[in-house]
Amino acid sequence: MKLLSNKLGVYLGVLAVGGSLGFLGSRQFQQPTARKQTQVYPTAIPTEANPVNRSNNDRDVNFIATAAQKVGPAVVRIDASRHISASPENLRNPLLKRFFGGDKSKKSSNSLPEQIERGTGSGFIIGSDGRLITNAHVVDGAEKVQVTLKDGKSYPGKVLGTDPFTDVAVIKIKAENLPTVSFGDAKNLMPGEWAIAIGNPLGLDNTVTVGIISAMGRSSSQVGVPDKRVKFIQTDAAINPGNSGGPLLNSQGEVIGINTAIRADAQGLGFAIPIETANRIANQLFTKGQADHPYLGVHMINLNEEIKSEINSSQEFDFKIPEDKGVVVVKVIPRSPAAKGGFEPGDMINKVGRSPVKTSVQVQEQVDLSKIGSELEVEVLRDGKLKILKVQPTAFPKGEFE
Template sequence: MRGQGSGFIIDRTGIILTNSHVVNGADKVTITLKDGRTFQGHVRGADEVTDLAVVKIDNGSSDLPVAPLGDSDRVRVGDWAIAVGNPLGLDNTVTLGIVSTLHRSSSQVGIPDKRVDFIQTDAAINPGNSGGPLLNDRGEVIGINTAIRADAMGIGFAIPINKAKTVEAQLVKGETVAHPYLGVQMTTLTPELAKENNEDPNSAFLIPETNGVIVLRVLPNTPAATAGIRRGDVITQVDAQAVTTAEQLQNLVENSRVGQTLQLKVRRGNQTQQLAIRTAELHSDS
């Protein structure tokens, strides 16, 4: 297969960060720098769940240009955002905008199979920009541009650089990044939404009128199925911590360990139950 994208060097030995979908299925990677130098490289590791990948330049020289990494936790709405890449095949393009929103979940963006809270910006990000750096006004990398919505007009998304920092070392070693999961499809529930459902004579079942996360589907042969979670259950706590949104629950699971037992407080009809669920490792086909 043949494709094109962007990336940036983070180490003088020739370590490059990019998107997983940029190098997906590639058997050969050619890297062209802004000064015209061309190198061959190979993919050291890729993680589809976070859409991150590491490419290593073969026999990299010591004078490779390195992009300084910033701290995406310090980014604020309204900060300058500069996207660099090769959009639509146009080499070395720079676009300027601001940070529009932080913590835009992958489910909100329309890619529920990913686990990323994106930086949203109005800097133009188009196909070919994917994998390139999003910079702050000091030239530090704060995110990795991701052209994930073909219909996005004036909206761009970037993976926070701190997320990449947490998996980069594993990807360099060729290790698989483990992601715990439960095995449910879910959405945020509010008392208002529950009341609207309960007043509908065509509703399949009544829902507790509370804040929490309602289970829409339990996937077979998953930790949730084994633990006895049912469709219509409303999860209100995880390990005694209140949960009010699906994104919050997803983050709690993501930040747990594979094989860790979580204690869930569940509303089922008029009853409240405590269920223990042991997370398993998420695979791309899960």
């Protein structure tokens, strides 16, 4: 059962699986989060080959430079910090070290040492009244958030909400007439299109890198973060620690995603949250401080010949599967919406709503689009017969993945 145990629970959306793998907890993946800021001194000397004080009208400015000039003023640096006790557990925690990277400490009132953890990430302004979007992991647990604009102005930031399922967070600063970004369309992106990233890698503010869209629709399990509910954009535009929360742009300078994760053991493998997902979650966070995610309560798995054979030969399951393709329910969570709606282990999911589905990711997507408390029809194949199950998704239970 080793193969099957490795496959179960890799998709979340409608799952209820214990034990989450955070971006920073994966050996192969890390989030481009905080690193201690270093100071860099300029060395270039203006020459005829390196002209200065020339207007854009005097030279052929390409679309990358145009996009950077358009969006750069709306990209911010986010510095977050918090205190933790310097207990042996915290001092050994690699996630804390990798996220904040702080090395200062002080004594608390009871003489127990405390550490100040610091992290630096990126974000971008979506409202001239000071509304910002970033990654949840950039500000997770932060007691103090400072937002610095490209022009050097700095403001204290208030985190209005975070969503760990999509890694989206929103911040508000007290400012007016701020520059803002424009949203593009991530749904219709194609591999090979230009991709421009702007952020603050390693503390180097407003760094611009360029590449292409390498792939679309990467599942959270493919990216190595099965506890997320996102289909990621893959890009080879250089993304480094500190880029987290910064925008990924198209050639028109429109935001198409939020730079979120990188492959630690490779180059040219970066991942971004599509802007449609980020904007949908951000609107909920601004409105009510949290994002609700529809929940059914089933474990499911994508079938192939190997999985089919393992399930049918195992005594762990009391059903047999004739098909070797599709999505099969292997467990129904007691008292969940799925249990109340009549789901059974062995059900093959054919449609969610009116949309045909062939993978667990597609099931997750359709459930995400449903409304909590509203009836959702799911077509399943059971014992060779089609059945329509009517289920009412609830909000995802808190602590389900803790």
